[in-house]
Amino acid sequence: MKNNTSEPPGRPRRSNVISLTKSNVAKIRPSQAEKPRHRAYRSVEDMVFDLRPELPVYCLRPATISAMAKRFLKQFPGDVLYAVKTNPDPRVLRYLVNAGVRNFDVASIAEVKLAHAAAQDARLYFMHPVKSREAIKSSYFDYGVRDYSLDSIEELQKILEVTNHASDLNLYVRLAISNANAAYSLSGKFGVAFDAAGELLVAVRAAAKRMGVCFHVGSQCMEPEAYALAIDKVMALVDMHGVKLDILDIGGGFPSLYPGLTPPPLNAYMKVIKRALKTHEAKLAGCQIVCEPGRVMVAEGGSTVARVELRKGNVLYLNEGTYGSLFDAGFPGFVFPVKAVRADAFARGGMLSQEVAEFSLYGPTCDSLDAMKGPFHLPANIAEGDWIEFGQLGSYGKTMATSFNGFQSETVVEVADKPILTQMGVN
Numbered sequence: 001m002k003n004n005t006s007e008p009p010g011r012p013r014r015s016n017v018i019s020l021t022k023s024n025v026a027k028i029r030p031s032q033a034e035k036p037r038h039r040a041y042r043s044v045e046d047m048v049f050d051l052r053p054e055l056p057v058y059c060l061r062p063a064t065i066s067a068m069a070k071r072f073l074k075q076f077p078g079d080v081l082y083a084v085k086t087n088p089d090p091r092v093l094r095y096l097v098n099a100g101v102r103n104f105d106v107a108s109i110a111e112v113k114l115a116h117a118a119a120q121d122a123r124l125y126f127m128h129p130v131k132s133r134e135a136i137k138s139s140y141f142d143y144g145v146r147d148y149s150l151d152s153i154e155e156l157q158k159i160l161e162v163t164n165h166a167s168d169l170n171l172y173v174r175l176a177i178s179n180a181n182a183a184y185s186l187s188g189k190f191g192v193a194f195d196a197a198g199e200l201l202v203a204v205r206a207a208a209k210r211m212g213v214c215f216h217v218g219s220q221c222m223e224p225e226a227y228a229l230a231i232d233k234v235m236a237l238v239d240m241h242g243v244k245l246d247i248l249d250i251g252g253g254f255p256s257l258y259p260g261l262t263p264p265p266l267n268a269y270m271k272v273i274k275r276a277l278k279t280h281e282a283k284l285a286g287c288q289i290v291c292e293p294g295r296v297m298v299a300e301g302g303s304t305v306a307r308v309e310l311r312k313g314n315v316l317y318l319n320e321g322t323y324g325s326l327f328d329a330g331f332p333g334f335v336f337p338v339k340a341v342r343a344d345a346f347a348r349g350g351m352l353s354q355e356v357a358e359f360s361l362y363g364p365t366c367d368s369l370d371a372m373k374g375p376f377h378l379p380a381n382i383a384e385g386d387w388i389e390f391g392q393l394g395s396y397g398k399t400m401a402t403s404f405n406g407f408q409s410e411t412v413v414e415v416a417d418k419p420i421l422t423q424m425g426v427n
């Protein structure tokens with residue numbers, strides 16, 4: 001039999017088990033033991049063959065993120081604020097900065113710190129309409145934030161009190177707008193209704209150095225005209241109240257591609273937005289135009305690799321689910337593109353089959369909401385021990401993951417291959 005140890009024959013193998021004495025416990029500090037692994041691979045397959053990962057692995061594709069960011073920056077007729085919540089990984093922020101992004105939409109003091117660390121010269125826009133006093137104070141005095149959104153007189157009062165009635169604030173009234181064309185509605189929680197916005201618009205105009213309005217048509221907006229309708233409505237509103245606008249922020253919502261959710265191409269959105277801005281050209285003279293894209297910038301540039309722990313008929317139990325990075329596969333039920341990977345094919349009875357079957361999935365937690373209906377199209381002979389790559393998860397993926405039931409992974413790697421949809425020739 002082949003001796004596969006490096007020990008000389010006859011000599012007892014050293015045990016891999018370290019007995020925990022007081023002195024070596026001190027050496028195994030938690031920060032060392034739990035240190036996440038960050039590596040770069042040519043492809044997802046290479047990563048799987050090398051790591052045989054027991055826990056989910058989050059893959060980043062720097063070239064894809066960079067290309068998408070450059071494309072968006074080139075096409076949008078104004079300033080682009082990357083919505084940090086979408087994917088706050090410091091590496092992602094670095095790819096975006098390297099691609100030319102210098103403005104960030106932040107929603108918490110933690111995001112302020114991350115964006116500031118990514119680029120000290122970046123301009124940060126605190127676009128959460130409800131902020132703590134501590135977050136306003138630290139963002140204004142420690143990080144030089146001057147741009148804040150709000151949707152109530154109470155929040156305006158709070159911002160003014162905390163900043164000692166600063167005279168250099170750029171304040172944005174968040175307006176409630178229809179999210180009817182979005183796969184993911186963001187309406188209901190934030191935004192002042194149009195018919196109740198008058199008092200706030202006038203008060204903000206009086207308090208702000210520069211005044212803006214902002215809105216969000218909803219995430220994964222499938223209809224370009226939604227932006228034009230919103231711009232028309234907003235322009236009519238500010239006109240009616242006689243307030244001069246310094247900044248028009250048309251929010252995020254620009255879509256990415258998912259099976260069953262194929263939006264028009266990005267340039268169709270840009271065309272509609274440019275047309276709407278042209279319609280109001282005279283009133284918008286000198287007005288800064290901004291947007292807050294998240295998903296469209298990074299979705300394609302990330303994926304999750306999960307392992308099959310059990311197969312029951314056409315149901316697979318995975319080590320990743322809706323309490324992890326696959327949150328959107330539960331509700332609203334995104335069917336992420338998938339690709340299966342098998343290591344040790346010969347030892348395991350053969351390669352993954354070309355024949356495909358429909359599967360639904362469960363995540364690892366005990367909660368029945370940890371279910372992903374799909375259907376996901378995977379090789380018919382997929383089995384325990386195979387891995388599945390889920391694409392389009394650069395946005396709202398790992399950032400949504402919890403440690404519920406003790407399931408959590410911090411392994412992030414860079415891969416140099418193309419995203420699944422490109423490999424499939426879809427994109």
Ligand SMILES: Cc1ncc(COP(=O)(O)O)c(C=O)c1O
Pocket residue numbers: 083086105127128186216218219220251252253254292293294295296
């Ligand atoms: C205020 C704000 N801006 C921007 C975004 C990014 O939206 P999207 O990823 O749909 O572009 C969000 C998403 O929740 C948001 O709440």
